[in-house]
Amino acid sequence: MTVTSPDRGAHMDTVFTEASHARAAALIREVLARSPVEEDAGHAENTLHWLLRMEPSADAALRMAALGHDIERAREDRLQRHSFEDYDTFKAQHAELGAQIADELLQSAGVEAEVRQEVARLIRRHEVGGDPRSDLLKDADSLSYFDHNLPLYYRREGWDETLRRARWGYQRLSPRAREYYREITPDCAQLKQLLAEVAAQLE
Numbered sequence: 629m630t631v632t633s634p635d636r637g638a639h640m641d642t643v644f645t646e647a648s649h650a651r652a653a654a655l656i657r658e659v660l661a662r663s664p665v666e667e668d669a670g671h672a673e674n675t676l677h678w679l680l681r682m683e684p685s686a687d688a689a690l691r692m693a694a695l696g697h698d699i700e701r702a703r704e705d706r707l708q709r710h711s712f713e714d715y716d717t718f719k720a721q722h723a724e725l726g727a728q729i730a731d732e733l734l735q736s737a738g739v740e741a742e743v744r745q746e747v748a749r750l751i752r753r754h755e756v757g758g759d760p761r762s763d764l765l766k767d768a769d770s771l772s773y774f775d776h777n778l779p780l781y782y783r784r785e786g787w788d789e790t791l792r793r794a795r796w797g798y799q800r801l802s803p804r805a806r807e808y809y810r811e812i813t814p815d816c817a818q819l820k821q822l823l824a825e826v827a828a829q830l831e
């Protein structure tokens with residue numbers, strides 16, 4: 629069962645109190661609502677949920693980065709994995725382009741330069757981490773893949789690719805995030821089994 633639902637966004641609006649931050653969050657949500665990737669709008673809200681679960685006092689830059697980290701994927705001409713030599717290069721380009729798109733969007737919402745730069749930095753690092761704040765975003769994103777994206781990903785990509793993606797995702801989790809992972813119980817028995825097996829194999 630998904631811990632949060634996509635419509636949790638309405639509730640989460642209360643965490644953006646500054647006018648420019650609320651505008652930026654609304655713009656990000658508008659873009660994601662049009663994403664051709666089915667899970668994206670819900671994944672953004674669910675990543676924000678996990679971020680606040682792991683760090684209830686996460687600041688505005690972290691919260692905006694949680695919402696907007698995959699904004700690159702919301703484009704019709706989004707990057708395609710098969711155009712890249714390997715998965716990590718694909719993810720690195722996705723993060724870089726997403727940081728640029730988010731920066732422009734936040735600028736149009738009037739977000740101050742300091743916060744904007746931090747959001748772009750976090751998005752640039754969301755796939756790899758490397759410092760406590762980026763690691764936190766990476767954990768929230770990774771947990772949300774399992775909590776929200778997994779059933780939709782499985783339906784679209786099939787078993788083998790979902791297993792590969794789940795192993796890749798599990799390896800990115802910090803020890804603390806692996807504790808939260810155990811709470812995630814998909815409705816589908818096969819996926820429940822997949823999560824248990826991935827954890828058992830990689831622990």
Ligand SMILES: [Fe+2]
Nearest residue numbers: 697698722755
């Ligand atoms: Fe991403």
Ligand SMILES: [Fe+2]
Nearest residue numbers: 671697698769
């Ligand atoms: Fe993501």
